[in-house]
Amino acid sequence: RADAQTRQAADLLARCIRESSGAELPIREDSPTNRAVGSVSIHVGTDTYVQSLNLNLNSLDGDGFVIRGVDATNLIIAGATAFGAEFGVDEFLERYVGVRWLLPGAAGEDIPARETIDIPLEDVRSEPVFFSRLFSGLNGDADLTWARRNRMHGRVEFHHNLLRIFPPSKYGQTHPEFYPVRWFGMRYIPTNDSTHGWQPCFSATGTVEVAIQTIGRFFDEHPEATSYSLGVTDSGGHCRCAPCQAKDPGGNNFLGLRDVSDRYFEWCNNVVAHVLKKYPDKYFGVLAYSEVAAPPSRVKVNPRIIPFMTYDRMKWIDPALRAEGEQLTKDWHRMSPMLGWYDYIYGSFYRLPRVWFHQMADYYRFARDNGVRAMYAEAYPNWGEGPKFYVSLKLQWDPSQDVNALLNDWYTRAVGQEASADLAAYYAHWEDFWTRRILQSKWFSRRGQYLRFKETAYLGDVTPGELAESRTLLENVVSKCRTDKQKARAQILLRAFDDYEAAVLDYQGLPPRAAKKGPAAGEPAK
Secondary structure (H helix, E strand, C coil): CCCHHHHHHHHHHHHHHHHHHCCCCCCCCCCCCCCCCCCCEEEECCCHHHHCCCCCHHHCCCCCEEEEEEECCEEEEECCCHHHHHHHHHHHHHHHHCCEECCCCHHHEECCCCCCCCCCCCEEEECCCCCEEEEECCCHHHHHHHHHHCCCECCCCCCECHHHHCCHHHHCCCCHHHCCECHHHCECCCCCCCCCCCCCCCCCCCHHHHHHHHHHHHHHHCCCCCEEECECCCCCCCCCCHHHHHCCCCCECCCCCECCHHHHHHHHHHHHHHHHHHCCCCEEEEEECHHHCCCCCCCCCCCCEEEEEECCHHHHHCHHHHHHHHHHHHHHHHHCCCEEEEEECCCCCCCCCCCCHHHHHHHHHHHHCCCEEEEEEECCCCHHHCCHHHHHHHHHHCCCCCHHHHHHHHHHHHHCHHHHHHHHHHHHHHHHHHHCHHHHCCCCCCCCCCCCCCCCHHHHHCCHHHHHHHHHHHHHHHHHCCCHHHHHHHHHHHHHHHHHHHHHHHHCCCCCCCCCCCCCCCCCCC
């Protein structure tokens, strides 16, 4: 009776054990009534045997799992959901078989050879600190598979969505009062359903009821959905009618925009309270953004609503910005029991490896302690940044992990023990650039919600000497690799550095580096 996701997890378990040890594990439909003496049954998911043990799986988060060695012949990998079983298998393979998913694709999967796989009789019970973890900008099946193996699972919708609840094509003529009063007291009716720059009138009679009906229909048709977005329409355009403005605290928020958070969250609370009567386990994501970026001053947010605070938290390398950001998070948490963070951890827009591993760990721990339970990041990975996104996902599951241990493990597993020190030195250099030196750069901006990723003035702060040092380190890495997979990973990083180096030289008006006539260091001739 297992679902397809749990079956795929069992297939993954069998494949990785076969590739590691050569052992073929038959997959059975249920616990065998008779089996060879000394054999072990690994129960993936909640079969009848697991159900008989009363493991209290429903007390776990939906992504959580139990790995339990019951006795010498039975081992359990199970969760309250199929995601729990899947992530339990991932943990089992990492913990006991030593599997790592370092980078996307076949070269990024590392399965060590083992003649014997020893499983201690222990109980592992694990669930994520941040129950929703999602990157945008992943490219293709290889990226998505890599992310899933490292337990990415987005569970909260929160993007711009009010325009879909109140499409002008449906309500523009019959209910013009649903749309905002703009300048000079004139009501604005959007001309088409894709237009941004307007919000519904949150004081208008009937808007709460329409939202309740729309959301109810959605959950009726999609019972598997965990959430629904009440995110504002993009680009402002809030109503200026007297009843709406009477609910505002007056003045602007910290972004210099009109503060309308109280009216908006009062409306959201009314909608959500009714929907939860039928669907008590659903979440409702919203963007703490633009005119609703500040916490409401008098309205306590329903615990099932998750406001996502938008900010590029690499900017917290500036102590003053960090203090402001931490205080804003605390202010939000006073009014909203559960928060989300929306981050900008690009990625491919940058022409250097932008890494800040230790800073990232620090702010994930702060988030854990201050009500943040959901993470979303615009990522668009550049895999020349090596362990950056790997470390991020590991810390989103458990930010108490030692970031140095995560990094050292990644370096060693990626390129081997002998090459790992040079690779660690390479990324330590660029972490120093992005967390210390960049503060003195004219490029670094203390204004705005994210850094100027479309501007490349930071390339002017790179010296020829550090380019040469970085190339030497990576060429040393390639030459010291001992296996084909290690060399393949090292070559990915070296080829990415070729692009970084070319961008710096081009920006600074320097001649391009002369291409080598032969293969790169350590690369076999073709």
